[in-house]
Every structure is written in C-alpha cells, then in structure tokens.
Amino acid sequence: MKLKRFQYLSxxxxxxxxxxxxxxxxxxxxxxxxxxxxxxxxxNNMRVFLPLILLTTGEAVVILTGGIxxxxxxxxxxxxxxxxxxxxxxxxxxxxATWFVVALLVGIxxxxxNGFFVAYLxxxxxxxxxxxxxxxxxxxxxxxxxxxxxxxxxxANVYRAINPLGxxxxxxxIPLLLLxxxxxxxxxxxxxxxxVGGKPQAAYETAVPVDLVIFSTYVVSGFMAAVTGICxxxxxxxxxPSIGDPMTLQAITAVVIGGTAMSGGVGGIAGPIMGxxxxxxxKNIISFANVDTWWQTFVNAxxxxxxxxxxxxxxxxxxxxx
Amino acid sequence: xxxxxSAQNIVKRYGGVLALSDGNLDVNPGEVVALIGANGSGxxxxxxxxxxxxxxxxxxxxxxxxxxxxxxxxxxxxLGISTVFQELSLVPQMTVAENIWLAREPLRSNGFVDSKEIxxxxxxxxxxxxxxxKASMNFDIPVASLPPDEMQIIEILxxxxxxxxxxxxxxxxxxxxxxxxxxxxELVAKWKDEGKAIVFVSHRMEEIFQIADKYSVLRNGKTVxxxxxxxxxxxxxxxxxxxxxxxxxxxxxxxxxxNNPARPVRLVVENLKTDVxxxxxxxxxxxxxxxxxxxxxQGQRDLLRSLFGDIPHEGKFILNDKIxxxxxxxxxxxxxxxxxxxxxxxxxxLSIRSILENLMLPSWTNYGFPLQMRRSRQDGNQISGSLxxxxxxxxxxVSSLSGGNAQxxxxxxxxxxxxxxxxxxxxxxxxxxxxxxEFYRLLQQICSGGTSIIFYSSDDEELIGLCDRVLVMFxxxxxxxxxxxxxxxxxxxxxxxxxxxxxxx
Numbered sequence: 001m002k003l004k005r006f007q008y009l010s011x012x013x014x015x016x017x018x019x020x021x022x023x024x025x026x027x028x029x030x031x032x033x034x035x036x037x038x039x040x041x042x043x044n045n046m047r048v049f050l051p052l053i054l055l056t057t058g059e060a061v062v063i064l065t066g067g068i069x070x071x072x073x074x075x076x077x078x079x080x081x082x083x084x085x086x087x088x089x090x091x092x093x094x095x096x097a098t099w100f101v102v103a104l105l106v107g108i109x110x111x112x113x114n115g116f117f118v119a120y121l122x123x124x125x126x127x128x129x130x131x132x133x134x135x136x137x138x139x140x141x142x143x144x145x146x147x148x149x150x151x152x153x154x155x156a157n158v159y160r161a162i163n164p165l166g167x168x169x170x171x172x173x174i175p176l177l178l179l180x181x182x183x184x185x186x187x188x189x190x191x192x193x194x195x196v197g198g199k200p201q202a203a204y205e206t207a208v209p210v211d212l213v214i215f216s217t218y219v220v221s222g223f224m225a226a227v228t229g230i231c232x233x234x235x236x237x238x239x240x241p242s243i244g245d246p247m248t249l250q251a252i253t254a255v256v257i258g259g260t261a262m263s264g265g266v267g268g269i270a271g272p273i274m275g276x277x278x279x280x281x282x283k284n285i286i287s288f289a290n291v292d293t294w295w296q297t298f299v300n301a302x303x304x305x306x307x308x309x310x311x312x313x314x315x316x317x318x319x320x321x322x
Numbered sequence: 323x324x325x326x327x328s329a330q331n332i333v334k335r336y337g338g339v340l341a342l343s344d345g346n347l348d349v350n351p352g353e354v355v356a357l358i359g360a361n362g363s364g365x366x367x368x369x370x371x372x373x374x375x376x377x378x379x380x381x382x383x384x385x386x387x388x389x390x391x392x393x394x395x396x397x398x399x400x401l402g403i404s405t406v407f408q409e410l411s412l413v414p415q416m417t418v419a420e421n422i423w424l425a426r427e428p429l430r431s432n433g434f435v436d437s438k439e440i441x442x443x444x445x446x447x448x449x450x451x452x453x454x455x456k457a458s459m460n461f462d463i464p465v466a467s468l469p470p471d472e473m474q475i476i477e478i479l480x481x482x483x484x485x486x487x488x489x490x491x492x493x494x495x496x497x498x499x500x501x502x503x504x505x506x507x508e509l510v511a512k513w514k515d516e517g518k519a520i521v522f523v524s525h526r527m528e529e530i531f532q533i534a535d536k537y538s539v540l541r542n543g544k545t546v547x548x549x550x551x552x553x554x555x556x557x558x559x560x561x562x563x564x565x566x567x568x569x570x571x572x573x574x575x576x577x578x579x580x581n582n583p584a585r586p587v588r589l590v591v592e593n594l595k596t597d598v599x600x601x602x603x604x605x606x607x608x609x610x611x612x613x614x615x616x617x618x619x620q621g622q623r624d625l626l627r628s629l630f631g632d633i634p635h636e637g638k639f640i641l642n643d644k645i646x647x648x649x650x651x652x653x654x655x656x657x658x659x660x661x662x663x664x665x666x667x668x669x670x671x672l673s674i675r676s677i678l679e680n681l682m683l684p685s686w687t688n689y690g691f692p693l694q695m696r697r698s699r700q701d702g703n704q705i706s707g708s709l710x711x712x713x714x715x716x717x718x719x720v721s722s723l724s725g726g727n728a729q730x731x732x733x734x735x736x737x738x739x740x741x742x743x744x745x746x747x748x749x750x751x752x753x754x755x756x757x758x759x760e761f762y763r764l765l766q767q768i769c770s771g772g773t774s775i776i777f778y779s780s781d782d783e784e785l786i787g788l789c790d791r792v793l794v795m796f797x798x799x800x801x802x803x804x805x806x807x808x809x810x811x812x813x814x815x816x817x818x819x820x821x822x823x824x825x826x827x
Contacts, residue, residue, distance in 0.1 A: 183434070186435050186437075187434055188425070188429070188435065190435075191420060191424060191425075194415065195413045195416060195420075195424055198415040198416055199412070199413045201411075202411040203413060203425075205407070207394075207425045208425050265413065
C-alpha cells in the first residue's frame with residue numbers, strides 16, 4: 001500500500017520534505033547569487049535568519065500539540081519596544097543585562113496568559129491568540145509609538161560583528177536548540193507533547209496532564225518569542241513596535257513546511273528550523289531576482305496554502321483515479 | 323496480592339438520564355465474571371464506575387470489603403484496576419512502545435526515559451500474542467499503521483502492562499479474529515490461575531460461555547440476574563437480557579431458492595482489484611442475501627466500499643445488465659446502491675442532529691423547496707415504526723439512542739431510498755441480541771422485496787443462520803463459496819483460516 005508507506009515515512013521522518021524544499025531553495029539562490037557558499041555570505045545570511053529560526057522553534061512546539069500561537073510576532077514587538085525605550089542607545093551593560101531578563105519574563109508572562117486561556121479556559125487557540133496578539137501589539141505601540149531608540153552599538157556589535165572561530169553565533173545556537181530538543185524527547189515531558197498532539201482524549205485517559213502540557217507549550221512559545229525579540233534588537237540595533245507583525249505568518253509557514261502536522265502529533269524542531277532557513281533563502285532569491293517585495297508575502301502564503309492543501313489534493317486524485 | 327471487588331446498588335445519572343438505577347457486580351480473585359446486557363442497559367456505565375472513569379451518584383464500591391471512592395481512572399489504576407477500553411485509548415501517531423508506557427515510562431537515574439528498558443518490556447508483552455501478528459509488528463512502529471485488530475491487542479497489552487489485579491475487558495474481542503480471541507482466552511485462563519479477577523463484557527454469547535465462570539446480567543440499568551455460568555443456558559441468558567421470551571431465534575425456513583438461476587442477476591463483479599483485493603469475481607441475484615465472511619481485514623471492507631465507489635479500484639461491475647463504474651458514492655446512490663458503513667458513529671450518522679434529519683439525509687431532494695416537513699415527518703414516523711425504533715421522538719438527537727437503535731437509523735435512511743443493492747459492513751457489531759434478531763427479520767423482509775444484500779459480518783453464526791450463500795475471503799481473494807449443506811460453521815472457520823476443504827470450487 002503506497003499511501004501507508006508514505007504515511008509511515010512521514011510519521012518517522014517528518015522533516016524530510018523540509019529538507020527537499022531547503023535544497024531546492026538553496027540551488028535557486030545559488031543560481032542568482034554565486035557568492036552564496038562563501039563563509040562571509042553564510043555568516044551574513046545566518047545572522048539575518050536566526051531571529052525567525054528562534055521564533056519558529058517556539059511555534060513548532062505549540063503546533064506539535066495541536067495548538068497555534070498567532071501572538072508570537074506581537075511579543076517580539078513588545079520586546080523590541082521595551083529594549084529600545086528602557087535600555088537606550090547609551091545604556092550601561094548592567095542595564096542591558098537587566099532588561100534582557102525583564103524581556104524574557106515579559107515573554108513568559110505573555111505565554112502564560114495565552115496558555116491560561118487555551119489550556120484552562122479551553123478557548124480555541126486560533127481566536128484566543130489572535131485576540132491577544134492585538135493586546136500585545138497595542139502594548140508595544142503604547143511603549144514605543146514610533147520606530148526609534150535602540151541599544152548601545154557596542155552590544156549590538158557582539159551579535160553583528162563577532163564570529164567566534166569564524167562562524168556566526170547562529171552556528172552555535174542551532175545545535176544547542178537541537179540538543180535541547182533531543183534531550184526533551186528523552187523525557188516524559190517530550191512524550192507528553194506528542195501524546196497530547198496526537199490524541200488528547202487518549203492521553204488524558206492515560207494520566208497525561210494534558211492541560212499542563214498545553215499550558216507549557218504557550219509559555220515556551222512566549223519565551224522563544226522574547227528571545228527572538230532580543231535577537232532582532234541585537235540585529236537591528238534599534239526599536240520598532242511593529243517589527244514582529246510579519247514574522248508570525250513566517251514562523252507558522254516555516255513550521256508547516258518543516259513537516260509538522262497542523263493537526264498535531266507529528267513533527268519536531270529540526271524540520272521547522274530548516275523551514276525557517278528556507279524562507280530566509282526565498283527572501284534572498286526574491287531580492288536578488290529583482291522582483292517586488294510583496295512577492296515575498298505572496299510566496300509565503302502560497303507555500304502555507306499548498307502545504308495545507310497537499311494531503312487533500314493527493315486524496316482527491318486518488319479518489320478520482322479511473 | 324489479590325483483589326475482590328463488589329459494586330452494590332450503583333446509581334449513575336447523565337444529566338437527566340438514568341443510566342444505572344441498581345447496578346451490582348461481585349468479582350473475586352481467580353474468577354471471570356461476564357457482564358452481560360443489551361446495548362443501553364448500562365454495562366459500559368457500570369464498568370466505567372468500577373474503573374473510575376465516571377463518578378457514581380449512589381451506591382457503593384467495596385474493595386476487599388472496605389468502601390472506596392475513585393476520583394479518576396488513575397486512582398483506580400493505582401489500586402490495581404485496569405481497563406481495556408472499547409474506544410481505544412491509543413495515540414495513533416506514537417509507536418507501540420510509546421503508547422503502552424505513556425506516562426509511566428521507566429526512567430533512568432538521570433531522569434531520562436530508559437529506551438532500552440522500554441524495548442525489553444514491550445517485547446515481553448508483545449510475545450504474549452506472538453504468532454497472531456502480521457510480520458510487520460514490532461515495538462517501534464506507529465500505531466496508526468497497524469490494522470484495527472492489532473491496535474486492539476496493543477490496547478489490551480497496555481492495560482495488562484499495569485499488572486492489574488482486576489482487569490476489565492470491555493468488548494475487547496469485538497475486532498479480533500478467532501485466532502487472536504483464542505490467544506486472549508488462553509491468557510485470561512493463565513491470569514485467572516494467577517489469582518487475577520477479570521470482568522468480561524461482550525456480546526458474543528459463545529465467548530461468554532467459553533470463558534466466564536459467573537455472569538451478571540443488566541437490563542435497563544438494573545441487575546436482573548447473576549449466578550454461575552454452568553447453571554444457565556444461552557437461551558435463558560438471552561431471556562434475562564431482553565426480558566421477553568420471543569425475540570431470539572431466526573430461522574432459515576424461508577431460505578428457498580433465492581440463488582435460483584431463474585432469478586435475474588442483479589450484480590456481476592469481474593476481476594475487482596484494489597490495494598488490498600487481488601481479483602474478485604462474484605454474482606448476486608435479485609433478492610439474494612449474499613454473506614461475506616472470513617477473518618478481519620481480508621479485504622471485505624474494501625470490497626463493499628469499492629462497490630459503493632468510495633475507494634479507488636479496478637475491475638468491471640455490471641449492475642442490472644448495465645456496466646457501471648462509480649468514482650463517487652453519489653453515483654452509486656443514484657443507481658440504488660446503499661452502504662451501511664462499519665463505523666456507524668463516524669461514517670453513518672450525524673450524532674448531534676435529530677433522528678429525522680439523519681433518516682432524511684439522503685432523501686431531501688424528494689421533498690421539494692421549501693422542504694415539506696410534514697410529509698418528511700410522516701415518512702420518518704412510518705419508517706421508524708417499521709424498524710421498531712425505540713426513541714423518545716423524531717426530534718431527539720441520534721446520540722440519545724442506544725447502539726442497536728442508532729444502527730437501525732443508518733439502515734432506515736437507506737430504506738427510504740428503496741435501494742436495489744444494499745451493502746452491509748458488519749452491521750451488528752456491538753449490537754445486542756434482541757436488536758440483532760429484529761435486524762435479521764428486517765433483512766429477510768428487505769430481500770423478499772427484491773433488494774439484493776451483500777452482508778459482511780464478523781459473526782459466523784449470523785452468516786450461517788441468515789445467508790443463502792457465503793463467500794469466505796482470505797488475503798484479498800475469495801477462498802471458498804459455501805452454500806446449502808456445505809454452509810456449516812466448521813467449513814466457514816476452516817476456510818477463514820485459509821484452508822479450502824468444504825468449498826464448492
């Protein structure tokens with residue numbers, strides 16, 4: 001049975017499709033930009049890609065358990081606004097450290113709010129996090145009405161200019177994320193994530209603390225969104241209260257092309273990380289191919305619709321086979 | 323350690339509905355008690371009270387003589403009570419081992435899951451059913467890729483892995499084939515010797531007599547009888563369940579010459595192939611009741627579904643002398659083909675909608691615009707009357723009906739269309755004997771009206787008792803055709819197992 005085997009493979013190696021996409025995008029990019037594989041270019045690219053990669057891993061955990069978090073972009077915006085106003089261009093290293101910690105706490109609190117609504121009040125995650133995204137987005141604009149402010153250049157340069165052992169920080173952060181994920185999968189909590197995503201009722205009857213697991217995923221996603229915010233402020237050096245807005249759809253797209261089922265229970269973070277890099281590469285292609293930037297949103301939207309529609313299209317063709 | 327349990331005068335209400343008014347059950351170490359009752363009699367509820375899934379509203383549970391109260395299934399599990407659920411509690415995307423040990427994974431000293439230990443323990447459990455699996459079974463494959471019978475076995479193993487002192491098997495044999503059932507019974511006998519107490523909930527009379535030591539019969543939420551198996555006959559047991567003497571017993575008296583060559587041919591299938599089926603030829607005549615038998619998962623379901631245009635297939639169908647090729651159930655329905663699917667709650671019914679809506683669903687086009695509600699209600703009443711549907715009213719949701727009555731609605735919605743070919747996919751699965759007997763009469767009635775029926779059943783008895791002819795399927799093909807005097811239980815079983823003696827071919 002062909003479908004069974006495909007099903008089996010996609011359960012076993014959910015990131016396979018992401019890998020194919022990744023290679024394809026890379027080849028096209030190479031065609032437009034011959035210098036793509038030079039160390040300098042790679043470091044430059046990864047520096048730009050890292051924020052989305054971080055955001056994607058958090059979103060992946062939520063989607064894995066069958067939820068969705070649409071407020072992540074707004075949390076990124078809050079952090080950007082917070083750091084730009086509170087640290088300032090002349091902030092001391094102490095101040096920077098303090099507000100980095102505060103930013104992470106803000107992310108966790110935002111995640112707790114989402115998690116409380118979704119897990120304990122049993123509200124639908126889509127609507128809930130869509131609503132909280134306006135709450136958080138509004139809060140970001142309240143802190144910083146217009147783009148401006150920033151963090152000291154010396155701090156930002158640690159991210160922008162320093163490449164330990166010739167490799168950008170991203171090359172250390174990504175393996176670290178994968179290692180953490182690998183370890184989480186070896187714990188009960190890791191098993192719970194898959195069980196809750198697969199069939200919550202069965203998980204509940206088997207004594208899995210379903211509500212707590214769902215709650216925790218939104219906290220993880222809020223936390224990762226805050227890390228993303230810090231990362232993006234380091235990258236740009238300035239604040240922007242709506243910088244996260246376009247990132248939500250990108251993160252969800254990256255998770256989907258990373259092989260995580262929107263219905264939950266299948267996936268991981270390796271695929272979504274590749275998905276995030278793929279999206280970054282597509283962005284490159286679009287800028288090098290000299291087309292308008294709105295194409296980027298268009299392409300993202302096409303990818304997500306295609307990824308969602310693929311299983312349906314396959315079964316439609318199977319059904320109508322003469 | 324052993325455990326004896328006594329449930330006394332249990333009362334349980336769901337909203338305003340009294341599911342149990344006086345449920346009683348006593349089970350002692352080393353004993354198998356059959357909990358018997360028609361659908362909707364409260365036996366599921368009673369077993370759920372015992373394993374802590376629902377909280378009782380009255381009465382008491384005594385464990386080794388002292389009263390207990392379970393707030394959750396976990397509380398019961400900790401005391402050694404484990405359940406094999408009828409609706410599987412497995413996560414399809416996770417592997418066999420992950421499912422069995424979910425939330426109880428053996429941990430290493432550093433807090434990580436001990437995969438080696440899990441593998442060992444899982445293989446030990448799987449070895450209990452060794453030889454009944456298809457070759458692909460191992461601890462590391464996702465449950466979603468297993469056939470239903472093997473999923474059921476994993477569910478059983480999951481319950482057993484708790485090393486319970488009291489094991490509740492709630493319709494655990496419903497999707498198993500006879501080999502697997504035998505293995506389960508061997509295991510039950512072993513557990514019994516080890517002093518475990520076992521509650522066995524089943525509709526299959528034959529299994530109950532084979533395995534149980536005692537019985538406890540529920541009717542309308544009340545325990546109406548209990549005692550020792552040896553002292554009772556199946557007829558008496560059924561009478562206890564249905565509360566009336568008349569219902570059971572269907573006869574083959576009306577079996578005339580339905581397969582008479584003089585009757586016009588309704589359907590010819592030539593060389594049907596799907597992913598599972600490897601070339602099937604068959605002929606059904608007008609008014610014939612053709613049975614399909616065999617072990618589970620030999621392609622019976624695929625046969626019915628491809629006839630209905632529901633799954634991709636190759637081959638030639640000739641219906642009423644016309645070559646047809648259905649790519650969508652809609653085409654099949656238009657030609658008077660109807661399918662009563664195997665999973666009635668998922669494929670057959672809109673459970674939160676009313677009985678009337680469910681009955682009318684395929685037929686609304688006949689009721690004009692705006693819909694002629696009064697006429698539809700009349701027709702609904704007439705059909706539910708002829709089906710002897712036990713309901714509070716046509717406006718009640720289907721979910722308020724018991725399993726057997728819900729199945730009647732599925733059949734009823736097609737009867738309104740007056741089908742010429744009726745495909746039945748194991749329609750009596752999980753239906754109590756009383757309703758079954760009504761069913762059999764109904765099927766006979768439909769046949770005598772000229773409709774042809776293809777009837778797949780996992781219950782050998784009813785195939786023999788009801789059908790004119792039985793095709794036994796094995797590994798995607800027809801192993802043998804049984805008819806007349808060759809249609810006996812031993813022939814049917816041996817053909818199911820792949821032997822071909824007794825066949826007409």
